[in-house]
Amino acid sequence: TEWPQTGRLALYLLGLRATCPPASPPRSLVTWLKYYLEEDWRGSRRHGHPLTSHYQYGLGVLALCVHHKRVREEVIRRLLTAQHHGRLGHGGNTVDTEAVVALAFTCLERGRLVQTGLAAELRVAAHRASRSMAETQGPDGIIGNIYSTPWALQVFLAMGTCQSEPAFGQAMGALLENLHAFGTAATMAQVLPVLHGRSYLDIASMHCQEEPDTLTPMDIEPPTEVPGHKTVQLVVECPLPWCYDLRLYDRLVLVPAAASLLDVLWAAAALEPHDFKFDTQDTPQGPFLTQVLGLEARQEKRNYWQLLTAPNMPLQMGIADYRPQDGETLILRLSEW
Structure with missing residues (x-):
């Protein structure tokens, strides 16, 4: 149920x-x-x-x-x-x-x-x-x-x-x-x-x-089925002091043209060899990325998985809402708050 x-x-x-x-x-x-x-x-x-x-x-x-x-x-x-x-x-x-x-x-x-x-x-x-x-x-x-x-x-x-x-x-x-x-x-x-x-x-x-009544409603329609595919470069970064190697993962991922970032992660996890793993936590705002490649973001360590588009632009949406463009590079970076 x-x-x-x-x-x-x-x-x-x-x-x-x-x-x-x-x-x-x-x-x-x-x-x-x-x-x-x-x-x-x-x-x-x-x-x-x-x-x-x-x-x-x-x-x-x-x-x-x-x-x-x-x-x-x-x-x-x-x-x-x-x-x-x-x-x-x-x-x-x-x-x-x-x-x-x-x-x-x-x-x-x-x-x-x-x-x-x-x-x-x-x-x-x-x-x-x-x-x-x-x-x-x-x-x-x-x-x-x-x-x-x-x-x-x-x-x-x-x-x-x-x-x-x-x-x-x-x-x-x-x-x-x-x-x-x-x-x-x-x-x-x-x-x-x-x-x-x-x-x-x-x-x-x-x-x-x-109120000045400056807000205008947005008619947000569900994403339509877009034919074809797109290629997204998925990068995982883990800077010091948590990791010795900054770039832990760097691979092209082929996904449907309308795919979200979450879809990209699932597609990466399905690629051979199965070396990409991630985990999420459900929240009222949607799924929240908690673990990538076995590295867990922990409150006591004051870190979290930051979502960016290359070269260094933080995403304004969550993993289920953001839909990358063809050829875009997405970065999952373990960051400190």
């Missing part, structure tokens, strides 16, 4: 609200998200956590709240209980999840979408999460990892503690020093609000009539 698309639909609804649409979201989307939240929780009876993750579950609650939709108390208490018992770590970075849940709690409490007693519990839980994130800050100012740091900063901003919380200034400094790491649309969406002193909660109270 297919797992619920809780996180993906939640992100879509958050983005939809941020564009100031002329009307409320289609009722079917809200209904689907509520359905996904219920389906997602079926996993807790077997695994002790949602089928997806508490991160995606929290995103779902946050998206409904931002659209001023009420959420059943039982749904909220599932997250409260998980936070209270320290179970938010399943399915990814704990800081990411704690931050998303704290934003959801703050949104529900401020939006007066819950009863007074529950609102008080949510306020306490959000402050507890904020303190926890401040305590996990490293000496370099990063909270969790560089990609979870914007989430933590959003919590400080949403709760109005950025002036009194020393961790805020240190984390913002670390973020500004590492902006080069935010090269995809998904990661930019997390960091841009923070750079403008905002959080995702602010889109719940946007006065859309005051």
Whole structure:
């Protein structure tokens, strides 16, 4: 059976609200998200956590709240209980999840979408999460990892503690020093609000009539079948101190003309001899490259697989979305953030 698309639909609804649409979201989307939240929780009876993750579950609650939709108390208490018992770590970075849940709690409490007693519990839980994130800050100012740091900063901003919380200034400094790491649309969406002193909660109270209305919708059609093939040069680089040889892989890969970068990787893995291997992790933003040629990007080593097109241009899309041109050279580089 297919797992619920809780996180993906939640992100879509958050983005939809941020564009100031002329009307409320289609009722079917809200209904689907509520359905996904219920389906997602079926996993807790077997695994002790949602089928997806508490991160995606929290995103779902946050998206409904931002659209001023009420959420059943039982749904909220599932997250409260998980936070209270320290179970938010399943399915990814704990800081990411704690931050998303704290934003959801703050949104529900401020939006007066819950009863007074529950609102008080949510306020306490959000402050507890904020303190926890401040305590996990490293000496370099990063909270969790560089990609979870914007989430933590959003919590400080949403709760109005950025002036009194020393961790805020240190984390913002670390973020500004590492902006080069935010090269995809998904990661930019997390960091841009923070750079403008905002959080995702602010889109719940946007006065859309005051917006300049400069956004124009894009009609994105699914890629059509393109006849023929294209050749892509696939390069894997691993600089010092992790590897002695900079270039670990360099080979031409023949793929269909409409192939994505992910298709290129699968085609390379199928070539004889089978010396190219890679691994990905599913996220709400799509598959994320985690391992190439047995080399794993690890948070504790502060590295990640950077995607570039030659000679040195970072890609603005993920591996499933980017479609290289014929003759293009793609570089997978183990990089430090």
